[in-house]
Amino acid sequence: MWPLDPSRKEVLGFAVSCRVLTLVLQVLTRFLCSSTPIVYWFSAHLLLDQEPLLKSLEAVPGKPPAGDPPPGQKVPRNSIMGLLYNWKTCSLVTRCVLGYFVTYWLLGLLLHCNWLPWT
Structure with a gap:
């Protein structure tokens, strides 16, 4: 050698x-x-405090909200999907939190499938 x-x-x-x-x-x-779960608690706290669309939804899961949705907005049963559908009307804090989690998910999907280090 x-x-x-x-x-x-x-x-x-x-x-x-x-x-x-x-x-x-x-x-x-x-x-x-x-x-x-601190990361998820903090992001949920930010979303509940900063997002008016979540405040308009009722707290009962599975039940559609009372009344008509605001014009141009789609209100599904899943509140996170509702935020993603109404991306343009969300606040900056909501866009940052959702953008972080969606980016983390997409990068993890792409890198892990290609045998690159990702958790």
Whole structure:
């Protein structure tokens, strides 16, 4: 076996440190997002406080809201789908929260299917 010159040692060290960092980030993401619901509580709190469309929906699941929906808005049974359908009328906070979760979902779908590191 040949002796490792400094450039090979640096490349090997860089590759190992990148892999360790990737593994640590994956494990941390799994622990934070799977075992603690704080991320979801905070985003739900933001949505309930900032979004007027959610305030207009009744709290009874499965029952359509009383009255007609506002003009140009579609009100489905699932309130998250209602926010996605009415994207243009949502507040900036709602767009940011929904954009984060939709982007996370799409990136995870694309990267995981291609054997790239994603949690």
